[in-house]
Amino acid sequence: MQKAAIEKNNEAIAAQLAPVGRETVQDRVYSELRRALIGGLFEPSQVLTIRGLADALVTSTxxxxxxxxxxITEKALEALPNRSVRVPPITLERLDDLxxxxxxxxxxxxxxxAARMGPRQIATIETILGEWDEMRALKHKKDVDREVTLNQSFHFEIYRSCGSAVLIPMIESLWLQSGPCIRVAIYAFSEAGEVDTAxxxxxxxRGQRHDDAAV
Structure with a gap:
């Protein structure tokens, strides 16, 4: 009788709660793909298949x-007729718009x-730039992955200090769309002889230190 009561109670609880299993996996998949796009891990015009991504993420389709x-709704990817998707190609018009x-x-x-950042935020940014200098001082091949990560960390440490709950999602959306161009830009800087993008x-x-965004 006690077992029956427990089962009945569990059924009552289940009726009040929405399943979270698939939603949790979907959110994790979305977050990982979003991170990859913002970080420039996918190249412009690169075609992605559902099965290939599912295998890479060790999940179902x-x-x-x-x-x-x-x-696709967020304009970070484009749907193709064969049920695959691709990263939008780079065009001058798209780059200018972004x-x-x-x-x-x-x-x-x-x-x-600029008017809101305190010593803690400034110190964090200085640490990021210090890591950038250490990376540049190394003699081995250019670490593009690390440079992309430091670049994102630098910018969003500042953006989070702006105090606007409206601007941050807009900025994230723009980075989501422009992320695949980041690596192309880094290589372009290198080929042009620009060795210190920092x-x-x-x-x-300097502008944040002096409360002068025009710098």
């Missing part, structure tokens, strides 16, 4: 399909952050 649908939006929105976030970040840091 359903959460991958649903996550890809969300990313650049204009990023200058407007991220520039505003930096301006707001110099631009130091200028931003």
């Amino acid at each position: 359903m959460p991958v399909r649903e996550a890809l649908g969300r990313l 650049l204009r939006a990023r200058i407007l929105i991220e520039g505003e976030a930096i301006a707001l952050a 110099q631009y970040h130091r200028r931003i840091l």
